Amino acid sequence: MTADEHALAWQAQSLLLDYPDEELLHRLPLLRKVSTAVPGPVGQPLATFLEHVLRTPLMDLASDYVETFDHRKRGSLYLTYYTYGDTRKRGMALLRFTHAYRAAGLDLAPGELPDHLAVVLEFAAGHPEAGSRLMCEHRAGLELLRLGLREAGSPWARVLDSVAATLPRLRGREEDALARLIAEGPPEEEVGLEPFGGLR
Structure with missing residues (x-):
């Protein structure tokens, strides 16, 4: 992929992994153009997901988003959760x-x-x-998220398929880390994370 194709794909994926609202519907024509402008392994999953968005009422899409990403441990969009849990x-x-x-x-x-x-x-x-670099450092977590969405039959799995297609394939250590995450899940140690919530 070229640098421009990477930028287009990552921006489109970011928009599709944010909470769906009216702004997303306004951007659908542009997002469809992006899905055809990037290589097939990246663009085709986006096109498939966009077809789902077009067929689904916005209220249903938003409800499914909350159910998918806010109520399932293996559906967390926060990358550090998979490696560190709430420690x-x-x-x-x-x-x-x-x-x-x-x-x-x-x-x-x-x-x-x-x-x-979506922010990353x-x-x-x-x-x-x-x-x-940030995404590659959390490659195992990304893959666990993708697998979790697939297992749940979530349409958002297609967006994660597209994200994965922009990154290097899993290698030895990453495969080991993924196997551990699948077997054990994220660490557990409840602590407050409020001090890390913003950048200002």
Whole structure:
């Protein structure tokens, strides 16, 4: 893929992994153009998902989004969750995202966690090297999310298929990390994450 194709794909994926609203419907013609402008393994899953969006009332789409991403552990869009769960180590991992954004001169809105996949993809569209590195560091978690969506029969699995097609294939250590995540799940140690919620 070219740099421009990566940027187009990541921006489209970011929009499709955000909460669906009227703005998404207005962007559908542009998103459909993107799905045909990027290589097949990236574009075809997007086209399939966009067909689902066109067929589904917005209220149903929004309800399904909440059910998919807010109520299932294996449906979390927060990348550090898969590796660190709700442990203190996750707070340090969140700071890595924050520092990457600040180094690029970007601030997130207060209360927004920096590891949300839609946020990371939007960042990657404008800062491909740093954004790709962040996603590759959490490649096993991304793959677990994709598998979880597939198992649930979620249409959003197609968007994750598209994301995966923009990244290098899983390698030895990443495959091992994925196997551990599947077997054990994220670590558990409830702590407050409020101090890491914003970049300001």
